[in-house]
Amino acid sequence: MSNEFLKVEGLSKTFAAARGGAALTVFENVNFTINKGEFVCIIGHSGCGKSTILNVLAGLDDASGGVVIMDEREVAGPSLDRGVVFQGHALMPWLTAKKNVAFAVKSRWPHADRAKVDEICQRYIDLVGLTGSENRRPAELSGGMKQRVGIARAFAIEPKMLLLDEPFGALDALTRGVIQDELLKICAATHQTVFMITHDVDEAILLADKIMLMSNGPGAHIAEIVVNTLPRNRSRHTIHKDPQYYPIRNHLVDFLVSRSKNFTEQPPADYDPKHPPLVTPGLADAGLAIPESLLNSQTPPLARVINH
Ligand code: ADP
Ligand code: MG
Numbered sequence: 057m058s059n060e061f062l063k064v065e066g067l068s069k070t071f072a073a074a075r076g077g078a079a080l081t082v083f084e085n086v087n088f089t090i091n092k093g094e095f096v097c098i099i100g101h102s103g104c105g106k107s108t109i110l111n112v113l114a115g116l117d118d119a120s121g122g123v124v125i126m127d128e129r130e131v132a133g134p135s136l137d138r139g140v141v142f143q144g145h146a147l148m149p150w151l152t153a154k155k156n157v158a159f160a161v162k163s164r165w166p167h168a169d170r171a172k173v174d175e176i177c178q179r180y181i182d183l184v185g186l187t188g189s190e191n192r193r194p195a196e197l198s199g200g201m202k203q204r205v206g207i208a209r210a211f212a213i214e215p216k217m218l219l220l221d222e223p224f225g226a227l228d229a230l231t232r233g234v235i236q237d238e239l240l241k242i243c244a245a246t247h248q249t250v251f252m253i254t255h256d257v258d259e260a261i262l263l264a265d266k267i268m269l270m271s272n273g274p275g276a277h278i279a280e281i282v283v284n285t286l287p288r289n290r291s292r293h294t295i296h297k298d299p300q301y302y303p304i305r306n307h308l309v310d311f312l313v314s315r316s317k318n319f320t321e322q323p324p325a326d327y328d329p330k331h332p333p334l335v336t337p338g339l340a341d342a343g344l345a346i347p348e349s350l351l352n353s354q355t356p357p358l359a360r361v362i363n364h
Contacts, residue, residue, distance in 0.1 A: 061249050062090040062113070062217065066330075067122035069108050082108055083276040085329040086122070088268060090217075093247035097260040098278075099308065100270030101316055106253045107143060110221050113251060114140045127216060136164045139210035141223040145202040147194045153205045154181055154190035157212050164213040180208035183238055185231060200227045207235060211242065220252040224259065233292060236262060240290075257308040261301065262290055268332075269311045271319040278332045279319045282307060285338040300338030307337035 068084040082105035090096050098106055111117035113124055115134045124131040126138070147156050157177045162168070168176075181190050184204040194202050203226045210218060224232040240263065242248060254260050260267045267282040286300050295301055327333075338344075 059092045060089045061092040061094075061127060062251070063125040064088050064109075064113070065123050065125075067109065067112065067124065068120050069105060069112070069117075070120040081120075081275055082273050083270070084121075086276075086278055087330050088278055088281070088332070090249060090251060092249055093243075094266065095243055095248075095250040095252070095264050096266045096268060097252045097254050097264035098268040098270055099254060099257065099260055099312065100276065101272050101312065102255075104270045104273040104276040104316075106270060107221055110140075110219050110251065110253060113217075114138055114219050116140075136160075136213055137216040138219055139213050139215035139217070140219045141203075141206050141210045141221060143221045143225070145194070145199075145206040147202055147205055147209075149194050152191045152193055153186055153197065153201075153208075154178070156194075156205055157181060157209045160209045160213050176212055177208075180212040181205075183211065184208045184235060200231060203227060204231070204235070214246070216249065218248055218250045218252075220250065222253050222255065225255070232259075236292070239263065244288075257305055257312070260284075260308065261286065261304055262292055262295060267308065269308070269316070271323075272316050273320075275320065277319070277323070277327075277329050279311070279316065279323075279327075280333045280335050283334055283336045283338075285336055285344075300344075303340070304338045307335070 065087055067086040068081065070079050070081040073079045086109065088096075098109070100106055108117060112119045113126075113131065115131045115138070147153075148159065151159065154177050157180060158173055161173050161176050165173070165176075178190070181187060184207050186201060186204055186208065189197065189201060194205070197205070203223065207223055210220070224235060227235065236259065239250075243250060250263075252263065254263075261284060264284050265288070267284060269279045269282065271277050271279045282304065284304065286295065286298055286304070
């Protein structure tokens with residue numbers, strides 16, 4: 057039995073021509089799957105279409121072509137099954153931090169009594185370190201604090217899938233570390249399925265099971281999918297000591313620095329967007345064998361393994 061939770065097939069997005077300009081095909085023929093409980097990050101240069109993909113997954117934007125199936129149903133609009141954290145915080149400015157969270161919680165559980173709603177909101181407000189600021193409105197909060205309200209709101213509805221658009225970019229390093237750790241804990245405890253955009257390769261290696269590399273736009277593709285072969289109980293304090301860490305990190309940085317552009321100009325002759333290659337730089341460079349489970353991957357778009 058397949059445990060594919062999200063399936064993206066042949067996704068493309070073209071923005072209509074602005075007056076006097078040409079239409080823009082941001083990405084095309086994007087194919088990937090995410091298994092239940094899997095944490096997948098996507099990295100790629102600014103403007104390649106990551107946020108647009110996330111908005112389509114969230115049901116907030118329509119694709120120009122292709123289909124998104126989540127939990128066996130086609131995504132056709134927004135749903136409380138998906139918790140979204142936007143790049144900008146997208147809070148309701150007239151509501152306090154806690155009421156912004158409560159609004160989502162009440163929508164999710166319309167029959168919950170006030171005490172229950174309050175308890176859920178407070179738990180997530182505390183989790184993101186906003187205890188004491190719950191009654192402030194967005195205008196009275198710093199950028200990082202507003203972002204934390206957005207994170208609390210997405211986590212609090214306990215969605216089937218979390219969609220995170222560079223959620224920690226505006227946070228100071230200390231807070232970012234604390235919330236990354238909490239996210240790892242929540243994911244371990246609830247087997248949360250996550251799609252996350254980040255530009256931080258270290259964050260991707262800490263959090264993700266798979267890291268999708270997107271080539272530069274226009275006409276961007278998923279160039280390859282890097283398997284994070286580091287064991288899942290990763291810790292920011294020790295991760296860099298694992299012999300697999302730097303091979304993976306170097307591979308990601310190398311993609312961002314040069315291969316993302318070259319790929320757009322001239323994709324490899326055997327590249328098939330329906331089956332982006334699955335690569336395991338950590339294993340290859342550390343001299344380890346590819347496990348059978350990867351070679352016999354059940355997920356069709358990830359069938360071809362390249363031991364880079
Ligand atoms: P990323 O998140 O990877 O930085 P985006 O998905 O935000 O990229 O944007 C991809 C491209 O699509 C950019 O070139 C951006 O200018 C363009 N774009 C995004 N939204 C719109 C829109 N509503 N109308 C026209 N172009 C857009
Ligand atoms: Mg973006």
